[in-house]
Amino acid sequence: MTDIKGTTRVCGLIGNPVGHSISPAIHNNLAALTDNDMVYTTFKVEQGDVATAVKGAYSLNILGLNVTVPHKSEVIGALVDIDPLAKAIGAVNTLVRTDGGYKGYNTDILGLARELEEENIELEGADVIILGAGGAARAITFLCASRKAARVYLLNRSVDKAESIAEAVNNHFHNECVVPMNIKDYASIPGNGYVVIQTTSVGLYPDVNSAVIEDEEFYKKAAVGVDIIYNPAVTKFMKLINAQGKKSFNGLKMLLYQGISAYELWNDCRISKENADKVYKILLKDLGIEEA
Numbered sequence: 001m002t003d004i005k006g007t008t009r010v011c012g013l014i015g016n017p018v019g020h021s022i023s024p025a026i027h028n029n030l031a032a033l034t035d036n037d038m039v040y041t042t043f044k045v046e047q048g049d050v051a052t053a054v055k056g057a058y059s060l061n062i063l064g065l066n067v068t069v070p071h072k073s074e075v076i077g078a079l080v081d082i083d084p085l086a087k088a089i090g091a092v093n094t095l096v097r098t099d100g101g102y103k104g105y106n107t108d109i110l111g112l113a114r115e116l117e118e119e120n121i122e123l124e125g126a127d128v129i130i131l132g133a134g135g136a137a138r139a140i141t142f143l144c145a146s147r148k149a150a151r152v153y154l155l156n157r158s159v160d161k162a163e164s165i166a167e168a169v170n171n172h173f174h175n176e177c178v179v180p181m182n183i184k185d186y187a188s189i190p191g192n193g194y195v196v197i198q199t200t201s202v203g204l205y206p207d208v209n210s211a212v213i214e215d216e217e218f219y220k221k222a223a224v225g226v227d228i229i230y231n232p233a234v235t236k237f238m239k240l241i242n243a244q245g246k247k248s249f250n251g252l253k254m255l256l257y258q259g260i261s262a263y264e265l266w267n268d269c270r271i272s273k274e275n276a277d278k279v280y281k282i283l284l285k286d287l288g289i290e291e292a
Helices: 023-033 050-059 075-080 084-089 107-118 135-146 159-173 183-188 237-242 251-269 272-286
Strands: 009-015 037-044 065-066 094-098 101-105 126-133 150-158 178-182 194-198 222-227 246-249
Touching: 009 023, 009 050, 023 251, 023 272, 050 075, 050 094, 050 101, 065 251, 075 101, 084 135, 094 251, 101 251, 107 135, 107 222, 107 251, 135 150, 135 159, 150 159, 150 183, 150 272, 159 178, 178 183, 222 237, 237 246, 237 272, 251 272
Parallel strands: 009 037, 009 065, 126 150, 126 194, 150 178, 194 222, 222 246
Antiparallel strands: 065 094, 094 101
């Protein structure tokens, strides 16, 4: 247990709801492992109150904040500075204290990038399929383009949402690497060897027997699969990937590493893989998940 003193720095999460968050487990364990005089908690903030909350946090000398739904876009108006990629994505999940206010970053994409690096999944020159066109898909599409993926097929039931993301990403990077498609047309994607990233809520507990694409033929296109869902630990999407003899990964390490990236920004440090692995095992235990 952290010994909270008058010198203890405070970080936290703003959103609504926040009671279910595992971010306190990530950051308080990181603080303990690195002997850092910091504590992390959650703050429920209603829509419309975000700017007031951010201004108050700064006045209270809060070191940094994470931001979760539904405030990742609204918070941008309360910042004094923003990372260019976070600005392009249009979503911020980490606030770092600077002179006069907070600077915003998107560590969601940093978390996925670090997970992929750890698993030796290379995006540069890769062909990618992204399932879904929500906020997570938008951030991941920007990540793939920023890491010079060769081609990104963005599949969604509402094609207009995929088209909107594709236009934003292609315009930002001045290329045409992102191809929006209706998800029902998946069979027309040429070849195989794709990094397939599942960003929808289909398959999330308790809907454990569903996948956004059920056709086994689709999964023959995959070289590897990544699901941003972590409950259940092995989703239907992952099982379909595994049935083709390919590796699959859930979203828990992405969640861990987005937290680690925020922690590093707040504390100007680098978390070792050893400490990251320790926190990962703690999260598995807390969530009742058996390690693969």
